[in-house]
Amino acid sequence: xxxxxxxxxxxxxxxxxxxxxxxxxxxxxxxxxxxxxxxxxxxxxxxxxxxxxxxxxxxxxxxxxxxxxxxxxxxxxxxxxxxxxxxxxxxxxxxxxxxxxxxxxxxxxxxxxxxxxxxxxxxxxxxxxxxxxxxxxxxxxxxxxxxxxxxxxxxxxxxxxxxxxxxxxxxxxxxxxxxxxxxxxxxxxxxxxxxxxxxxxxxxxxxxxxxxxxxxxxxxxxxxxxxxxxxxxxxxxxxxxxxxxxxxxxxxxxxxxxxxxxxxxxxxxxxxxxxxxxxxxxxxxxxxxxxxxxxxxxxxxxxxxxxxxxxxxxxxxxxxxxxxxxxxxx
Amino acid sequence: xxxxxxxxxxxxxxxxxxxxxxxxxxxxxxxxxxxxxxxxxxxxxxxxxxxxxxxxxxxxxxxxxxxxxxxxxxxxxxxxxxxxxxxxxxxxxxxxxxxxxxxxxxxxxxxxxxxxxxxxxx
Amino acid sequence: xxxxxxxxxxxxxxxxxxxxxxxxxxxxxxxxxxxxxxxxxxxxxxxxxxxxxxxxxxxxxxxxxxxxxxxxxxxxxxxxxxxxxxxxxxxxxxxxxxxxxxxxxxxxxxxxxxxxxxxxxxxxxxxxxxxxxxxxxxxxxxxxxxxxxxxxxxxxxxxxxxxxxxxxxxxxxxxxxxxxxxxxxxxxxxxxxxxxxxxxxxxxxxxxxxxxxxxxxxxxxxxxxxxxxxxxxxxxxxxxxxxxxxxxxxxxxx
Numbered sequence: 001x002x003x004x005x006x007x008x009x010x011x012x013x014x015x016x017x018x019x020x021x022x023x024x025x026x027x028x029x030x031x032x033x034x035x036x037x038x039x040x041x042x043x044x045x046x047x048x049x050x051x052x053x054x055x056x057x058x059x060x061x062x063x064x065x066x067x068x069x070x071x072x073x074x075x076x077x078x079x080x081x082x083x084x085x086x087x088x089x090x091x092x093x094x095x096x097x098x099x100x101x102x103x104x105x106x107x108x109x110x111x112x113x114x115x116x117x118x119x120x121x122x123x124x125x126x127x128x129x130x131x132x133x134x135x136x137x138x139x140x141x142x143x144x145x146x147x148x149x150x151x152x153x154x155x156x157x158x159x160x161x162x163x164x165x166x167x168x169x170x171x172x173x174x175x176x177x178x179x180x181x182x183x184x185x186x187x188x189x190x191x192x193x194x195x196x197x198x199x200x201x202x203x204x205x206x207x208x209x210x211x212x213x214x215x216x217x218x219x220x221x222x223x224x225x226x227x228x229x230x231x232x233x234x235x236x237x238x239x240x241x242x243x244x245x246x247x248x249x250x251x252x253x254x255x256x257x258x259x260x261x262x263x264x265x266x267x268x269x270x271x272x273x274x275x276x277x278x279x280x281x282x283x284x285x286x287x288x289x290x291x292x293x294x295x296x297x298x299x300x301x302x303x304x305x306x307x308x309x310x311x312x313x314x315x316x317x318x319x320x321x322x323x324x325x326x327x328x329x330x
Numbered sequence: 331x332x333x334x335x336x337x338x339x340x341x342x343x344x345x346x347x348x349x350x351x352x353x354x355x356x357x358x359x360x361x362x363x364x365x366x367x368x369x370x371x372x373x374x375x376x377x378x379x380x381x382x383x384x385x386x387x388x389x390x391x392x393x394x395x396x397x398x399x400x401x402x403x404x405x406x407x408x409x410x411x412x413x414x415x416x417x418x419x420x421x422x423x424x425x426x427x428x429x430x431x432x433x434x435x436x437x438x439x440x441x442x443x444x445x446x447x448x449x450x451x452x
Numbered sequence: 453x454x455x456x457x458x459x460x461x462x463x464x465x466x467x468x469x470x471x472x473x474x475x476x477x478x479x480x481x482x483x484x485x486x487x488x489x490x491x492x493x494x495x496x497x498x499x500x501x502x503x504x505x506x507x508x509x510x511x512x513x514x515x516x517x518x519x520x521x522x523x524x525x526x527x528x529x530x531x532x533x534x535x536x537x538x539x540x541x542x543x544x545x546x547x548x549x550x551x552x553x554x555x556x557x558x559x560x561x562x563x564x565x566x567x568x569x570x571x572x573x574x575x576x577x578x579x580x581x582x583x584x585x586x587x588x589x590x591x592x593x594x595x596x597x598x599x600x601x602x603x604x605x606x607x608x609x610x611x612x613x614x615x616x617x618x619x620x621x622x623x624x625x626x627x628x629x630x631x632x633x634x635x636x637x638x639x640x641x642x643x644x645x646x647x648x649x650x651x652x653x654x655x656x657x658x659x660x661x662x663x664x665x666x667x668x669x670x671x672x673x674x675x676x677x678x679x680x681x682x683x684x685x686x687x688x689x690x691x692x693x694x695x696x697x698x699x700x701x702x703x704x705x706x
Contacts, residue, residue, distance in 0.1 A: 042419040068482035073337035075478055076690075079698040079706035080521040081505045085498055088478045092494040096396055099487040103362070103380050112359045112382065120352050133336050137697045137706075169379075176400075187706075195704050299335055302345045303483070305352040310343075311485025313609065314545060315358045317602030318384035326361035326412035328380035338693050339479045342541060359486060381488050388598065391591050392488035395495045 021046040033234055038164040041107040041330060052235050053163055054108045055124075061101035062119045062126035066300050068094040070134040071143055079137065086183045090144065093176045100172060103328045104165040111327070120305055128286060129212045131294030138191055138198075138205035144184020146209065146251060150216045152177050153247045154238075162234035165330060185254075192258040199260075206255065207263045214264075214281040215289075217244040223283075248276040362411035363389035365397050368404050375407050386410070454638050458631035459571050460515050462640060465533035465679055466562065467507035469624070471524055472687070473538040473555055474500030475694060477548065485545055492591055496552070499584045506577055514573045525695040526702060529688045535678040537620035539687045546606075549599070550613035553592035554621040554655065560585045561650040562641070570639040593658050600662035607663070614664055622648070622674035629680070 025044050032039070039045055068091045075091060078084040102112045118124035129147055134140055152174065159170035191202040218240040221227070230236040238246075249269070255262060266279045289297070335341050346352070359382045366375035378397045383389035389408040398406060417424070432438030477497035484490030508524060511517030537555065542548050563585060566578035599606040625648040628635075636643040652669065659666050677683070698706060 040419050044420075065482070065487070069337070072339065072482040073335075074697075075481060076338055076475065076693050077696050079525070079695075081501065081524065083706055084478075085501055085505075088481055088494060088498050088501075091481050092491055092498075095482060095484075095487050095490045095494070099381075099396060099491065100379060102487070103382075106362070111356060113354050113356050116359075117353050135336060172379075190705060194706075195701055197701060198704060298348050299340065302348060302350070303340055303343070305350060306343050306345050307483045307485075308354055309346065309352055310483075310544065312354070312358070313603075313605055314485040314489075314599065315354075315360070317599055317606035318360065318388075319357050320361075320384065321357065323361060324412060325357065326363075326410055328362045329364060329411050329414050329416065330377065330380075339483070342479075343483075382486065383488065385598065387594050391594055392492055394587065395492040396488055399491075399495055 021048075030232070033162045033232075038167065039162050040164045046233075048229070049233050049235065050108050052230060052233075053166065054105055054110050056235060057101055057105040057108075057166055058110070058115045058118070059125055059127070061098045061105060061115065062124060063130065064094045064098035064101060066119075066126045066130045066304065068098075069300055069303055070130055070132070070296070071140055073134045074137055074140045077137065078140075083187060086187075087140065090180050090183060093180065097169075097173050097176070100169040101166075104163075104169045106327050107165045107330065111325075116308065120301065120308065122292065122301065125290060127216070128289050128294070129216050130300060131289050131297045132209070132212050133296050135208065136201055136205060138201035139209065141184060141187040141191055141202065142205045142209045144180060145188040146184075146213055147216070148177055148180040148184055149251050150213060150243075150247050152181060153243050153250075154217070157237040157243065160234070161237050165328075168330075189258070192260060203260055206260060210263050211281055211285075214244070214278065215283075215286045217241075217247070219283055219286070245274075245276055248278070249274075252276070360384045363393070363408040364411050364414060365389075365393040366407040366409075367397055368406070369402050371404055375405070380411060381408070383408075454571060454640065455631070455634045456515055458628075458634040458638070459640060460511060460517070461533070461628050461631045462635055463507050463511050463515075463574075465535075465628075467504045467511075467524075468532050468534040469538050469555075470500045470507065470559075471504035472532075472534045472690065473551070474498070474502075474504060475690065476538065476540075476542055477552065479542050480545075480548065493548075493552075496556075496588050496591065499581075499588070503577075503581060510573050510577065521698070522702070525698040527691075529683055529691055530681040532681065532683060532687060532691070533679050534683070534687065535620075535623045535626065536675045536684045537617070537623050539678070539684045539690065540620070541686060544609075546599075546609040546613040547616065549592070549595050550610065550617045551621075552588070553596050553658075554617055555624065556585065556588040556592050557654045558621070558624045558647070558651050560589055561647050561654060565642050565647060565650075569641060596658060596664070597662050600664055610662070611664055614659070614666065618666070619672045620675050622669075622672055623676055623678060625651070626674070626676040626679045 022044075026046055029039070029043075029045060029049075039049075071087065071094070072091050075084075075088055078087045102115060105115060106112055115124065119126065134143060155170050155174050155177065159167050159174055161167055161170075188202060191198040221239045221241045227236060227239065231239075248267075252262065252267065252269075264279050266277060269276050288294070292298075361382065361384070362380045363383055363386065364380050365378050367378040368375045381389050381392040381396055383392050386408055390406060393406050393408050397403075474497045477493060477500065481490065481494040481497065484493055504524065505520055508517065508520035511523075512520060517523060537551065540547075540551075563578045563581050566574050567582075569575060569578070596610065600610045601607070625644040627644045632643060635641055641647075656666065
């Protein structure tokens with residue numbers, strides 16, 4: 001699912017320092033990107049390009065496997081065969097996306113094991129939105145509809161980026177996301193057009209999720225650092241504000257047309273500029289949740305650790321210490 | 331200590347304590363195998379990605395669900411990623427003159443032009 | 453005219469087994485030992501739930517049965533016909549894998565026997581599920597083999613899981629007191645005893661190739677009761693959980 005529009009800084013705030021790259025090779029590299037060509041794993045690339053891509057793809061991968069948890073909350077309770085199968089298939093896809101993304105990141109030289117360890121230790125982040133609980137079935141429909149929609153905005157943009165393996169993974173991911181969005185929208189509409197109790201459920205869920213959704217694309221561009229070079233290198237393809245606006249433009253009307261409300265009285269479109277206006281989300285809260293203070297941060301990591309720990313005997317039993325390591329090639 | 335989770339599955343697990351250090355070792359996710367997908371009989375197998383597996387047999391088992399759980403598929407290949415031999419991407423220039431070698435290409439032979447010219451002369 | 457009650461009893465226990473084991477195995481989705489296996493195991497859980505859905509639909513269309521959602525999500529525990537084996541929690545992966553191996557081989561021989569059943573509406577499903585079950589067996593056999601040959605620990609775990617699972621797995625073949633003979637006489641299926649014998653013929657070679665020790669079958673006491681409506685303590689909570697949203701308003705569409 002969930003690229004999350006926002007590349008988090010690592011907790012140690014490793015700066016995007018300009019390591020000394022060969023200026024001739026750098027110029028060739030930048031020309032190649034400017035010409036619309038893709039970069040492939042064996043190509044020369046600036047250190048920062050490699051580092052930022054690893055950081056971004058890795059965070060995206062973590063977001064997929066952690067994102068499987070809030071929705072997984074309702075796997076055993078999904079109402080009826082159709083919803084039950086669709087939800088299992090969807091959560092399965094998230095794991096599949098994680099698999100594709102970790103493998104894409106591995107082509108840049110960081111092993112899957114190292115990435116998983118950085119997730120478990122908290123060194124590497126994942127999308128903030130998954131640190132919130134899915135309290136009722138309606139929350140799953142809101143996640144499936146709106147968080148997936150937000151992720152698609154981000155991922156469709158990133159699929160036009162410069163790194164070949166990431167683009168290929170995203171192409172497949174976007175295809176599957178369209179199923180997620182559709183099944184989420186369908187389940188959402190079912191509640192929104194259902195009994196008064198169902199409508200109340202979905203309204204409550206919208207109220208709970210609106211702020212995390214507004215956080216999803218990251219802080220406003222004016223406070224965001226280090227975007228320019230990433231944009232030039234086609235690592236980051238769209239600005240936080242642009243993506244947020246694109247999302248609001250496409251989906252707020254779809255919510256309002258059902259007679260549902262959003263908990264922000266300032267939310268409206270400025271028809272003159274085409275820009276949506278809204279109350280500033282609480283960015284202090286956003287930072288607090290990133291740094292471990294959200295309602296589910298601890299549980300998410302503990303569950304991931306449980307999964308790694310309980311599967312260890314299997315992975316170890318079939319490890320071949322004599323075999324040379326083999327990494328994905330493309 | 332966690333509060334009760336909203337996920338009944340999670341409440342059935344014996345989770346470790348918060349802050350527990352869990353580290354996996356290099357090689358624990360096994361080795362990479364490239365996966366090739368054949369959409370229908372008669373078609374080429376096309377590269378679609380990779381899986382991590384401890385053996386070719388399990389790689390194939392995994393590939394089936396990771397790369398062929400949707401859409402049409404009639405067969406898959408897996409091959410150890412380490413066994414793929416490829417050119418360096420820098421050597422792309424070896425192929426650069428391909429398009430100029432029109433003597434290898436049907437488009438390099440202007441038969442109709444000659445016929446028309448001959449007919450025009452008559 | 454075939455005996456409808458007998459056929460309903462057969463399809464109900466098959467559907468209930470598939471629903472409950474599919475529900476259990478889906479609990480691993482997102483929590484598996486490695487991503488690739490997580491995906492594979494989840495697919496098979498989905499297949500099982502799909503089998504249950506299909507069987508309930510056959511009953512609805514041909515035997516005057518209820519709507520499948522109502523039948524699956526609203527039935528009382530004593531009306532369920534699942535065996536105890538499928539009701540147990542997922543435990544550790546060794547248990548879940550061994551259950552998958554033993555259950556799926558049983559399912560394979562059962563569906564094979566139904567390809568020519570006298571109850572014709574079932575025949576196309578027996579054929580349709582064949583390919584899916586073939587993959588489930590490929591997956592199960594490969595894991596049993598590899599883990600039995602993996603480490604000392606993994607061998608010991610698989611051996612222990614086998615011994616733990618066998619009495620429960622034999623419970624799959626509990627006969628229906630009321631309907632068994634009718635089903636055999638009317639050539640609906642060959643009966644549980646015959647299926648159990650075929651099942652043993654299938655699992656022995658894999659277990660012996662894996663070097664796992666399966667004591668004589670007479671040394672196990674099969675765990676029966678599920679087919680008559682007597683269940684483990686795990687089933688009622690599972691049903692409560694599975695239907696908790698549906699029951700908020702069973703007349704609503706979800």
